Amino acid sequence: MKNNNQHIDEQLLVAILEERATGQDKLNFQNWIDATPENEEIFQKMLKIWKSSKEIEVFQRIDEAADWKMIKAKSGKSRKLNTTKLVMRYAATVLVLISLSLVYLYQTTPGFGKYAQSHAIMQKEQILLADGTEVFLNKKSKIIYPKYFNSKIRNVELEGEAYFQVKRNPNKPFIIKSGDAIIEVLGTSFNVNNRTDGTTIVSVNSGKVSLKNQNTGELVYLTKGEKGIIQKQELSESVNKEFNYKSWKTGVLVFKETPMKKVFADLEQHYGVKITNKSLKIDTLTYTNTFTNAKLDKVIEELKIGLKVHVSQKGNHLIISDENN
Known part of the structure; x- marks a missing residue:
């Protein structure tokens, strides 16, 4: 069983950006970059934000001559310009921007902060989520999920196909967003297939699942042996006569x-x-x-x-x- 191994320590990324990383840090960073194309995208996003904050150019923006003329005109006497407060003011601005950038990445970027992702490209993957839910991810599929489920709901996002065995928790619904579908369960097993044409098919193996079309608000409840389909903004339900809907897993x-x-x-x-x-x-x-x-x-x-x-x-x-x- 695979637990997501694509995380990287945020302090290591900061060290890379500040060009103070050790040789081992650089090796760990390169291994993380090479692990998946998404990691390269994450770093480039962070690098762009980082460079934007550096564009303030703290010391170059302190025009001592202009400030001196302004002070002299107001006071009528010469005195040495105290640049310390100016430097601290601009430095604080940079620090705030960097902090906000890190918070933004932590909150929104899979693989960097609170969210993780798995991308099955050439082979299937099995993932154990923090709540004990098992996810079987088909090839050419991707799932984004929190590293820890601290809120009142358990939210994940799916592109492609996956089979879920959700750990039951009546106090924390498990919600999957996939294409136009929003799937909510408390604890059950089912297959979700979000196809490239936008069609989403939910096939229930056990328990009860609610399937909602987020565009129209239409909602159906599915039980064992039933399937729901969202296609071209239309929602339908029927008995599942497909013997092989999970053959990719079994x-x-x-x-x-x-x-x-x-x-x-x-x-x-x-x-x-x-x-x-x-x-x-x-x-x-x-x-x-x-x-x-x-x-x-x-x-x-x-x-x-x-x-x-x-x-x-x-x-x-x-x-x-x-x-x-």
């Missing part, structure tokens, strides 16, 4: 007298391939089989034998045709 594909078009769609989704069917004889057939952590080659062989078809593969493209073609 590794198990189940087909029970499933129409071939649906079989191919599930295989495309699960293995990340494109399937072109040129065999008219199997269009009206159904298929029954179960694959458990099966490699694509094994699935292809099973299709050949069970359907009596020819399957050719060109990269990620499978072409199905009759055996005599």
Whole structure:
């Protein structure tokens, strides 16, 4: 199980910015930068704010000659300009700006302060949140969450797909923002799939889930075996007839007298391939089989034998045709 390892000590970042970091500090910083593209974005954001605050140029803005003329005109006598207060005034301004910058980053920037993030790019990830909730993050997905749940609610944001096993806490609802959907639970297990076209699908495995369209305010309650869909600002609910909605997590594909078009769609989704069917004889057939952590080659062989078809593969493209073609 993975606990987020992308955090970095704020004092180390300040040391880097002030160019007083030790060799080990620089090594730790570089390891953090290399860990994920988001860390580079975080640092660049902080660097921009830092440079803006430095533009005040404390000492260059103290025009001693101008200040001396002003004092001399008012007093009618020469005296040495006391620059200490001016320096302290500008220094205090810089300090306030830097402090506000750090507070802003702490409050809003995942990976720097109170929020953490995990970005599954090439492989799935399993994350344990501070409240004991388990999150299984699919490939090409990202989740942002607090390092600690100190408020009255538990808020996270999801891009992509994840399976949640929420630790029950009646006093602290667990709320997920994903696309146009706001999902609220107390403790349950369910799958959230926020697709690139803006569609969000919530499939409930246990317990009760509320699904709200944040654009229209429409709300439905889903229980075990049901799913809700928000698509083009429309919210719908139905019995979940999808056997394989969490196959990406379990590794198990189940087909029970499933129409071939649906079989191919599930295989495309699960293995990340494109399937072109040129065999008219199997269009009206159904298929029954179960694959458990099966490699694509094994699935292809099973299709050949069970359907009596020819399957050719060109990269990620499978072409199905009759055996005599």
